[in-house]
Amino acid sequence: MHEPLFCVLAGFLAPLDIGTTPLSLLWMFPLLASIAVVYKTTRMRILFFKTLLAESLILFLTLSGFMILAGIVLNLVVWLAVS
Amino acid sequence: MKPRSSVDHSLWLLLVGIAAWAVPGGGHFLIGQRKHAAVLFVTIALTFAAGLYIGSIGIIDSVGAKPWYMAQILTSPAVGLLGQIAQKGEYPVYGHPADYAQIYTALAGLLNLLCILNAVYRAYSGIGETIGHEEPPHA
Numbered sequence: 001m002h003e004p005l006f007c008v009l010a011g012f013l014a015p016l017d018i019g020t021t022p023l024s025l026l027w028m029f030p031l032l033a034s035i036a037v038v039y040k041t042t043r044m045r046i047l048f049f050k051t052l053l054a055e056s057l058i059l060f061l062t063l064s065g066f067m068i069l070a071g072i073v074l075n076l077v078v079w080l081a082v083s
Numbered sequence: 084m085k086p087r088s089s090v091d092h093s094l095w096l097l098l099v100g101i102a103a104w105a106v107p108g109g110g111h112f113l114i115g116q117r118k119h120a121a122v123l124f125v126t127i128a129l130t131f132a133a134g135l136y137i138g139s140i141g142i143i144d145s146v147g148a149k150p151w152y153m154a155q156i157l158t159s160p161a162v163g164l165l166g167q168i169a170q171k172g173e174y175p176v177y178g179h180p181a182d183y184a185q186i187y188t189a190l191a192g193l194l195n196l197l198c199i200l201n202a203v204y205r206a207y208s209g210i211g212e213t214i215g216h217e218e219p220p221h222a
Contacts, residue, residue: 013172015139015180027137027183031190034130038123038194042201045210047118 028067036060099206103199105159107191110202114210123198131158131191138184140165141174151185157192157199 018024036059040052103110108124111117134142143166145152156162176184204210 012135012140013174015175015177015184016137018137018179018183020179024179024183030133031130031187034126035190035194037126038197041119041122041126042197044119047116047122049118052122 025071029064032063032067033060036063096203096206100199100203103202104157104195107158107195107198110199110206114202114206116205116210127158127191127195127198130194131155131162131188134184134187134191135165137187138180139174139176140169141172141176142181142184142188143169144176145170148185151189154189154192157196158188159195162188162192 018027033056036056037052040056040059041047044052044055099110099113102113106112106124107127108120108122110120111123112120142148143152143155143162145163145166152166156166
């Protein structure tokens with residue numbers, strides 16, 4: 001009966017298996033979402049959930065865009081340096 | 084309503100700051116901004132918990148990873164307690180998951196620092212429906 005709970009708790013005692021693949025970069029998106037929500041919450045004097053959601057989404061997309069752009073630029077720099 | 088003395092006001096700001104550190108969103112809760120408090124608590128707690136889930140509680144290391152620990156403990160003093168537990172047990176910490184976990188947990192702490200400063204600023208400038216208002220005197 002308590003098995004799912006134990007499984008979740010046991011998850012905190014051993015690391016997940018995350019490889020060094022490009023897919024592992026997807027782990028940055030939850031962080032960006034978290035930054036966007038907290039920042040927008042601190043900026044809003046009165047909180048309306050719909051507005052918060054919309055503004056957080058815009059900030060999240062902006063941050064994601066810049067991170068992807070930074071990744072592309074860095075990859076280009078490395079590619080140019082290597083070739 | 085009687086104006087608060089500067090000592091009272093300073094104590095109030097200190098209380099808000101401590102509450103904000105003790106529980107993410109606690110400062111906003113104290114100044115009456117309950118919705119802000121709920122959103123901040125859920126977001127910061129989830130970010131921190133995700134970090135622990137990714138890298139195990141062994142990533143809270145006050146000896147071997149002091150700079151990370153300083154950022155992590157900004158989430159809540161309870162992180163110190165978790166650190167004590169982590170030091171007693173032998174929890175595996177390695178590689179890529181450890182990096183991600185440290186970034187997640189440290190970022191949760193830094194986001195909470197932002198919330199602490201925001202709550203104290205709001206308390207200072209009177210934003211929010213602060214508790215402790217006195218009833219207006221009846222004529």
